[in-house]
Amino acid sequence: MVARMAVLVMAAFTAGCVASSADKGAAVVTGSTSGSSYADSPAASSTDAIKPARTATAEAANEARLATAAGTPGSDGYRVGALDVLTINVFKVDDLNKTVQVSESGKFSFPLIGEVQASGKTVSEIEKTIGSQLETNYLRNPQVTVLVKEYNSHRITVEGAVKKPGVFPMQGPMSMLQAIASSGGVNEDSDGTLLLFRKVDGRTGVVRYSMNDLRQQKTEDPDLQPGDIVMVPSSDLKVGMRYLLQTAPLARSFLLL
Incomplete structure (x- = not known):
């Protein structure tokens, strides 16, 4: 040592x-x-x-x-990494409220839209990605909230x-x-x-x-x-x-x- x-x-x-x-x-x-x-x-x-x-x-x-x-865990500029755990909520759509873990490849799977790239993105960017894909084919003006539950990366x-x-x-x-x-x-x-x-x-x-x-x-x-x-x-x-x-x-x- x-x-x-x-x-x-x-x-x-x-x-x-x-x-x-x-x-x-x-x-x-x-x-x-x-x-x-x-x-x-x-x-x-x-x-x-x-x-x-x-x-x-x-x-x-x-x-x-x-x-x-700004990339410090807990800050607005934090960028998600592999093995982080995210809590995702879609307002008034309980079936889409999920807790997911980012894989080693930097992605996670989400209902209806499949794999979502998370590594290197802020939670705001992930919210926009999920919201945009849900709105394209499934929901009207979805309100998506993403929080980091565990900072494992x-x-x-x-x-x-x-x-x-x-x-x-x-x-x-x-x-x-x-x-x-x-x-x-x-x-x-x-x-x-x-x-x-x-x-x-x-x-x-x-x-x-x-x-x-x-x-x-x-x-x-x-x-x-x-x-x-x-x-x-x-x-x-x-x-x-x-x-x-x-x-x-x-x-x-x-x-x-």
Whole structure:
């Protein structure tokens, strides 16, 4: 598990570009898949870096909120995926009120109209598809409502010093503390540091949080996105990272644990 966490940290490290906040609260660290570093160039740190250094916890927390896309479960822009469960209601036509699961191929079967493509579409788009096909041959002005009952296609990963590390489905909106709770809580060898790994528009980023600050509401508990990785470093990993930071100058620009 320590080796797996080290790989995650090094993956973001080799992307190498930083924006950090004050010691309290969240420290934002952004990266680029290009592998270039901005740390050792004064000009780059002031003008070319992806994000400027943070001077307040509120700014760092706001940066994390802005990175959350509309595709998060529970949002209007959520796009249905394979294995999601949908509840479909057609007003005043009880025989067409169904609960269906999207297949691995991204489709589901619906009475009268057959297979419906769902994967990659919003619930509004699915409503229009069903309504249009029903109206063509069967009903006059059908009123169709589609809701996501289970978000099984989107998952987050919790690794490191937690009791039950693993991959967890996002059954609606999920915050970082909720993800930690789903994994059974942190182990004794954790000091409460939490690392949130996220990819946005091809760029890799890491945000460091303090569990105590989240619990005491000093820092806003961030909503997670599908594909996010929450890593809880253990004491062994932190010792290794300190050694790395002391021996590799570039590492000092990435993340101080």
